[in-house]
Amino acid sequence: MTVAYDGRNYAGWQRQRNATTVQSVIEDALRKIDSGPARIFASGRTDAGVHAMGQVVHLDLERDFDPATLLRALNAMLPPEIRIMKTATAESRFDARKHAVSKEYRYFIWNDEVLPPHLHALRTHLPGALDETRMQTAASCLVGRHDFASFTANVNRTTSDTTRLLSRLDVRKRGHELTVIAVGEGFLYKMVRSLAGFLIKVGKGAESPSSAREVLASRQRTARVPTAPPEGLYLWKVGYLP
Amino acid sequence: MTVAYDGRNYAGWQRQRNATTVQSVIEDALRKIDSGPARIFASGRTDAGVHAMGQVVHLDLERDFDPATLLRALNAMLPPEIRIMKTATAESRFDARKHAVSKEYRYFIWNDEVLPPHLHALRTHLPGALDETRMQTAASCLVGRHDFASFTANVNRTTSDTTRLLSRLDVRKRGHELTVIAVGEGFLYKMVRSLAGFLIKVGKGAESPSSAREVLASRQRTARVPTAPPEGLYLWKVGYLP
Known part of the structure; x- marks a missing residue:
């Protein structure tokens, strides 16, 4: 389903x-x-x-x-x-978790002074200036197979292998709506919200676009990477082989 | 404001x-x-x-x-x-009701089997077939200055003059979303929901597009005109002279 x-x-x-x-x-x-x-x-x-x-x-x-x-x-x-x-009938062996080959998440930001009422709790509201071109430049530095330890909240270190393939990380703006699109084989705990949190800092000018590479290489989660709030995040699509 | x-x-x-x-x-x-x-x-x-x-x-x-x-x-x-x-500063004589020269209402219908969760209470959900071309034909018959007594729920007859100028009544479809756009100098009580209710009947095939003219001419509110539910209706814009 x-x-x-x-x-x-x-x-x-x-x-x-x-x-x-x-x-x-x-x-x-x-x-x-x-x-x-x-x-x-x-x-x-x-x-x-x-x-x-x-x-x-x-x-x-x-x-x-x-x-x-x-x-x-x-x-x-x-x-x-x-x-x-x-809903669809699946083969009896089908497993929604094990057989997933990709996931797409979208993170929606409303970038205007006032959040319209029908978007309450459905968008992250950021009223200040946000430069989507800087954000896209930073995002492009993060695409690929990398150790994303800097971008997870894996506090208990339950996941020993923090390498993931991030196949797409794009920033789109349409009117007041800014969307971060993240596609990968799989994501670490709070990874998309950490990526979004860092990209927001870049968009605000608090980090340079090229610092994305440096933060990634450090393999250490620090206060440089905040976790963006949950209300903007959507599990958009799960991919399976045909 | x-x-x-x-x-x-x-x-x-x-x-x-x-x-x-x-x-x-x-x-x-x-x-x-x-x-x-x-x-x-x-x-x-x-x-x-x-x-x-x-x-x-x-x-x-x-x-x-x-x-x-x-x-x-x-x-x-x-x-x-x-x-x-x-918000804006207005002249002290400005009156939001008396000085309004036009109003635009939009009535949003979600025409698909399932209403997505984020649209709950924000769209009228109609899962069955709805022919927007028929609806547009009927809508075009209603544009103009007419006695809209058939399209109001003016039960107490508090409004003696039921003539209004309906300057635009359009039906748009984009994906599963069908929108009725109504623009006029002013509207009678429940007039937009009555227009939408009748257009929905036309879209479902329960009334012919040309019957709009007949219902309008009768100047009698009857069961032929249902009041569409409130959740699809938005007061979209109020117009004032510059």
């Missing part, structure tokens, strides 16, 4: 005790329509307040639902902030 | 006892920053659940605020669902 959600009122994707998460709400809805284990397995987690347009999950069902009926039945049980956008 | 709001949680624009309205929230915020009467006067009301991108209000202040300071001070006091988008 392809799942979209407005993450503002959820404690992230993953099921937790004593907190409402996107996974738990979907699994609770699933339990009402199927007698099976009501477990869903996602391409990966998203943090509290982060949104998704194209999260992908796999699941096993007891009942013999056709995909269109499953979509309608689940959406009827879910709050409007969580929507099943697409 | 130009005011934008997400109307989903408000009982409309106008101040009421025992209900939270956009006007009352702005006046309460104003009271915190100015010792004057804290009253605002709008170009017109909007109903419960209706949104605005460009509502215009005038007000008198005790303190000598410059416009930029007023904008910042008020937005700091207001919830994110209500934003002051622009």
